[in-house]
Amino acid sequence: MTTTWSSQPVLRVQGLEVTYYTDLGRAKALDDVTFSLGAGEKMGMVGESGSGKSTLALAMMRMIKPPGRIEGGTVHIGDTELMGLTEEGMRKARLSKIAYIPQGAMNSLNPVTRIGAQLVDAVKSHVSGDSNSAIKDRCLAALRSVDLDERVFNLYAHELSGGMKQRVCIAIGILLQPQVIIADEPTSALDVVTQRQVMETIDRVKDEINAAVILIGHDMGLMAQFVDKVAVMYAGRLVEVATVRDMFTNPRHPYAQALIESLPNLDNKGVFQGIPGLAPSLLRLPSGCAFHPRCTHAQDICKQVRPEVNHISDGRLVTCHLFDKEAVHVQSA
Amino acid sequence: MAKLILQRLAFLLLVIWSASTIIFFVPRMSSRNAIRERFAELARTGGFAPADLEAIISSMEQQFGLDRPLIEQYWVYLGNILRMDFGYSLSRYPATVTDLIVQALPWTIGLLIVTTILAFLIGNFLGAIAAWPRAPRWARGMATPFVLLTGVPPVIMGVLLLFFVGFRLKLLPLGGAYSIGTVPSLTWEFALDMLRHQVLPAMALVLGSVGGWVLSMRGMGITIQGEDYVTFAEHKGLTPGRIFRDYYLRNTLLPQMTAFALALGTIVTSAIVVEAIFSLPGIGTALNNAIRANDFPVIYGIVLFITIAVATIMVAMEFVYPLLDPRIKPQT
Ligand SMILES: Nc1ncnc2c1ncn2[C@@H]1O[C@H](COP(=O)(O)OP(=O)(O)OP(=O)(O)O)[C@@H](O)[C@H]1O
Ligand SMILES: [Mg+2]
Numbered sequence: 001m002t003t004t005w006s007s008q009p010v011l012r013v014q015g016l017e018v019t020y021y022t023d024l025g026r027a028k029a030l031d032d033v034t035f036s037l038g039a040g041e042k043m044g045m046v047g048e049s050g051s052g053k054s055t056l057a058l059a060m061m062r063m064i065k066p067p068g069r070i071e072g073g074t075v076h077i078g079d080t081e082l083m084g085l086t087e088e089g090m091r092k093a094r095l096s097k098i099a100y101i102p103q104g105a106m107n108s109l110n111p112v113t114r115i116g117a118q119l120v121d122a123v124k125s126h127v128s129g130d131s132n133s134a135i136k137d138r139c140l141a142a143l144r145s146v147d148l149d150e151r152v153f154n155l156y157a158h159e160l161s162g163g164m165k166q167r168v169c170i171a172i173g174i175l176l177q178p179q180v181i182i183a184d185e186p187t188s189a190l191d192v193v194t195q196r197q198v199m200e201t202i203d204r205v206k207d208e209i210n211a212a213v214i215l216i217g218h219d220m221g222l223m224a225q226f227v228d229k230v231a232v233m234y235a236g237r238l239v240e241v242a243t244v245r246d247m248f249t250n251p252r253h254p255y256a257q258a259l260i261e262s263l264p265n266l267d268n269k270g271v272f273q274g275i276p277g278l279a280p281s282l283l284r285l286p287s288g289c290a291f292h293p294r295c296t297h298a299q300d301i302c303k304q305v306r307p308e309v310n311h312i313s314d315g316r317l318v319t320c321h322l323f324d325k326e327a328v329h330v331q332s333a
Numbered sequence: 334m335a336k337l338i339l340q341r342l343a344f345l346l347l348v349i350w351s352a353s354t355i356i357f358f359v360p361r362m363s364s365r366n367a368i369r370e371r372f373a374e375l376a377r378t379g380g381f382a383p384a385d386l387e388a389i390i391s392s393m394e395q396q397f398g399l400d401r402p403l404i405e406q407y408w409v410y411l412g413n414i415l416r417m418d419f420g421y422s423l424s425r426y427p428a429t430v431t432d433l434i435v436q437a438l439p440w441t442i443g444l445l446i447v448t449t450i451l452a453f454l455i456g457n458f459l460g461a462i463a464a465w466p467r468a469p470r471w472a473r474g475m476a477t478p479f480v481l482l483t484g485v486p487p488v489i490m491g492v493l494l495l496f497f498v499g500f501r502l503k504l505l506p507l508g509g510a511y512s513i514g515t516v517p518s519l520t521w522e523f524a525l526d527m528l529r530h531q532v533l534p535a536m537a538l539v540l541g542s543v544g545g546w547v548l549s550m551r552g553m554g555i556t557i558q559g560e561d562y563v564t565f566a567e568h569k570g571l572t573p574g575r576i577f578r579d580y581y582l583r584n585t586l587l588p589q590m591t592a593f594a595l596a597l598g599t600i601v602t603s604a605i606v607v608e609a610i611f612s613l614p615g616i617g618t619a620l621n622n623a624i625r626a627n628d629f630p631v632i633y634g635i636v637l638f639i640t641i642a643v644a645t646i647m648v649a650m651e652f653v654y655p656l657l658d659p660r661i662k663p664q665t
């Protein structure tokens with residue numbers, strides 16, 4: 001598993017912030033999220049439900065809907081900065097530069113039009129001047145590359161199985177060969193065998209178009225097999241980003257450690273080790289580090305001072321006071 | 334498919350039979366006699382009082398078959414229905430019921446069908462926009478006045494329009510299908526005159542019913558916007574126009590078309606009221622006159638005709654549904 005840390009990253013996310021203005025108050029769902037990803041790299045994004053994984057994906061697509069608002073930050077794909085694009089520019093960037101395969105692909109296809117029409121309209125909204133037969137060939141090729149029969153082109157969504165619908169969504173995602181693909185829990189509704197197949201499909205099409213892939217999910221086992229990097233989210237912050245090997249053998253952030261330790265293995269079979277305490281409400285985040293009430297290493301400073309992102313050795317990012325001294329100062333991307 | 338069509342035709346026949354049976358027996362429970370009343374009216378208005386009145390009446394009853402036992406009349410009647418022969422009008426003899434329907438129908442279709450479709454289109458369009466978050470605020474607000482008018486009955490609406498627009502402002506004629514004194518002809522002048530007479534009744538019908546469509550469409554629109562496939566369409570970077578048309582409107586079509594078919598069924602009720610207020614010829618007026626005169630062949634004819642028309646539309650809709658939504662397969 002070689003990662004290309006040094007190469008110019010294709011995706012650079014810097015200081016992304018999203019707030020939901022709810023009736024109960026402001027919920028900061030993304031707080032200073034920073035990371036980057038190289039072409040052909042796969043990053044897994046894990047974290048408890050409600051930690052902001054989908055919000056991060058939607059923010060990168062600029063698809064946060066009211067009452068949510070993107071409050072700041074930049075997202076570069078190559079040389080293009082998405083947050084600065086016009087509405088129309090962003091529309092064109094969706095799918096052609098950055099594709100999002102949504103959580104709940106089961107219902108993501110229009111029930112009343114044929115699958116083919118839904119692939120064709122995606123192409124037509126971005127490229128003009130191609131003949132209809134060229135567009136159709138492109139769509140059929142996309143279906144083939146996700147292991148679907150060409151027959152699917154003429155079917156309706158209700159005639160497909162869950163795994164097939166998921167593949168159709170992936171086929172749509174790769175139609176325009178985007179540089180970044182985000183797959184939000186692409187396998188949570190599938191059986192293990194289909195899960196593997198879908199992941200392998202994502203893997204293969206990623207290689208075909210050399211895209212950077214972000215995989216959102218809860219299944220650490222699946223992550224371990226398929227991604228290069230793992231990012232751990234907690235209460236809207238990326239608390240640790242590391243290679244999959246580092247993350248599994250030597251997690252640094254106390255939350256990441258707890259997460260890895262809670263994974264079942266043959267030695268502690270049958271003993272479910274959760275992380276003590278509850279995930280905090282975004283409306284009433286603890287002061288300082290949001291994890292401190294559940295952290296076994298909490299110090300005084302953790303209760304008062306919000307930790308910054310520390311770039312430590314081998315390119316790892318850890319947002320924790322324990323590593324303030326280890327931080328090496330990297331130019332901000 | 335052939336089985337399905339046969340099944341639906343059988344259903345249609347059943348509906349027609351039940352409707353015609355009910356229609357046959359209900360007016361016969363009345364003790365009034367249309368022929369006798371016709372002569373009584375003649376006597377009152379024209380002083381025409383033949384000495385052998387009873388003989389004339391009984392000979393006419395014989396001619397219409399009214400002297401025979403009820404059950405025998407019923408069988409004859411059913412046979413006639415099957416041949417689409419509704420017989421003669423009692424009060425407008427020698428006009429046949431079919432003649433009356435054929436005369437009245439174009440007026441009703443022209444006004445009622447057109448306004449129902451118009452209200453449906455306007456209401457659904459405004460409702461769809463009202464629920465569409467990308468639409469400009471002013472466009473979304475356009476539906477509000479119609480919503481406020483929802484449920485104002487056509488009677489009230491008609492009278493208000495007549496009073497303000499027709500009587501006070503004298504902008505449009507007060508009633509009738511065309512100006513008194515003009516002779517119907519195929520000229521632009523006559524067509525224009527006729528249209529001017531249709532504006533107020535049309536407004537009375539449209540204004541009150543647009544709001545209902547706005548409300549149902551807006552509710553549907555909001556639901557469909559929350560659907561994953563609309564969100565995914567945005568992720569795909571589709572143009573807003575295409576999302577609006579193919580993902581949003583297209584999915585509201587089925588429930589709204591069902592409601593539309595049902596709305597067609599209520600047309601006659603509105604026709605009776607509006608045609609009366611604006612003194613328009615039409616099915617509503619014809620039915621109204623027939624009821625007043627106890628002219629039961631005409632009542633049978635019109636009510637049956639309407640029943641058949643509505644039932645046919647409903648059956649036809651069943652064959653249209655699968656075209657609107659592939660998840661629906663015709664049920665045998
Ligand atoms: N439309 C919204 N209005 C208000 N708050 C929202 C909205 N959408 C998300 N949130 C809040 O933002 C936080 C992050 O939600 P998000 O959907 O990103 O979580 P997630 O990590 O994807 O969770 P899951 O694993 O369950 O998919 C949650 O606390 C949620 O309550
Ligand atoms: Mg999510």
